Amino acid sequence: xxxxxxxxxxxxxxxxxxxxxxxxxxxxxxxxxxxxxxxxxxxxxxxxxxxxxxxxxxxxxxxxxxxxxxxxxxxxxxxxxxxxxxxxxxxxxxxxxxxxxxxxxxx
Amino acid sequence: xxxxxxxxxxxxxxxxxxxxxxxxxxxxxxxxxxxxxxxxxxxxxxxxxxxxxxxxxxxxxxxxxxxxxxxxxxxxxxxxxxxxxxxxxxxxxxxxxxxxxxxxxxxxxxxxxxxxxxx
Numbered sequence: 001x002x003x004x005x006x007x008x009x010x011x012x013x014x015x016x017x018x019x020x021x022x023x024x025x026x027x028x029x030x031x032x033x034x035x036x037x038x039x040x041x042x043x044x045x046x047x048x049x050x051x052x053x054x055x056x057x058x059x060x061x062x063x064x065x066x067x068x069x070x071x072x073x074x075x076x077x078x079x080x081x082x083x084x085x086x087x088x089x090x091x092x093x094x095x096x097x098x099x100x101x102x103x104x105x106x107x
Numbered sequence: 108x109x110x111x112x113x114x115x116x117x118x119x120x121x122x123x124x125x126x127x128x129x130x131x132x133x134x135x136x137x138x139x140x141x142x143x144x145x146x147x148x149x150x151x152x153x154x155x156x157x158x159x160x161x162x163x164x165x166x167x168x169x170x171x172x173x174x175x176x177x178x179x180x181x182x183x184x185x186x187x188x189x190x191x192x193x194x195x196x197x198x199x200x201x202x203x204x205x206x207x208x209x210x211x212x213x214x215x216x217x218x219x220x221x222x223x224x225x226x
Contacts, residue, residue, distance in 0.1 A: 001171075034212050036154075043203055043216035044146075044154060055214065087153055091211035095169040096156040 002026055002090050006099035012107040017078045021102045023088035025069045032092035035064055035073045038101075039084045047086075048073060078104075109134040111204050111217035119198075119224050125191040129204030129217060130184070137162045137182050142207035145178060145189045147200040148219075155200075159207055160187055194224045 003026035013019050023033065031051035036044035046055045048064035051071055061076040075082055083106050088099040115127035129143070136143055144159040158168030160178040168176040177190045191198060201221050205213040 032211060036213070043205075043219055044213070045216070046212055046214050049209075049212040049214075055212075089154075089156075089213075094167055095158075095171065098154045098156065101153045 001095055002029060002093055002097050004088055004090055004097050004099040006086075006088055006102050008102060009100065010103040010105060012105050013078055014107045015078050015080055019075045019078055019104065021073045021086055021104075023066075023071045023073070023099050025071075025090055025092075028068045029090045029092035031067050032090055033064070033066065033071045034089045034091060035062075036087045036089065037082075037084045038087065044087060080106075109206060109215045111206065111215060113202060113204050113217045113220035115220060115222070117221055117223060119194055119222060120226050121195055121224055122193055125189070125194050125198060125202075125222055125224070127189045127202055127204075127220060127222070128186050129188070130186050131206075132185070134206075136180060136185050136187060140208070142210060143178075143180070143187045144205045144207045144213060145176075146203045146205055146213065146216075147198075148203070149197075149200045154203075157189065157191075157202075196224050198222070199224045 005024045033051045035048040038044040052064045085101045085103045110132045119125045142159040145157040148154045160166040166178045175192045180187045201219040203219045204217045206215040208214045
């Protein structure tokens with residue numbers, strides 16, 4: 001199975017900050033990498049697919065980059081509604097696997 | 108707008124079978140463009156992918172579940188289902204159904220159903 005490791009596990013930031021979350025795969029997954037946002041009590045929401053493609057209706061302050069084994073999710077200017085937990089997920093092979101999550105908290 | 112809704116018992120006894128159904132509205136599960144997936148999330152942990160099924164009946168489940176998981180389709184009702192046998196407390200989780208687009212991305216999710224395994 002492909003192991004996905006996110007860093008950091010948690011992050012404190014302020015509204016307006018630029019934030020970057022990293023995801024590393026245990027092998028090359030090319031660009032088969034998705035990012036999800038999850039708020040408490042809600043289902044995950046797809047933000048970025050295929051490493052760098054913005055899902056429909058997702059604000060442009062979210063962006064993704066990377067290929068091979070190393071990926072990043074960047075939020076250019078944090079908004080209050082962005083405080084949530086973020087997960088990466090590889091879709092290169094089965095079983096699909098998720099990272100352990102990065103909890104983004106208000107400083 | 109596609110919507111998915113999970114349904115099933117919220118409490119299952121150890122060693123019994125967990126059965127959940129996902130009802131899809133606003134789109135057909137017979138579409139050749141999509142797979143249909145189950146994902147679970149134990150309390151306080153990250154999501155875990157269980158498996159998926161295609162409208163032609165092809166399905167795949169995570170081998171780590173040791174063949175306990177089976178995913179099936181009912182095209183007449185626009186539903187797909189999950190059966191998980193021989194459950195233990197470790198199977199306690201919120202279970203989500205989701206649509207898989209381009210074989211790779213989970214683009215629509217149900218609201219989730221909490222299933223607790225306890226005697």
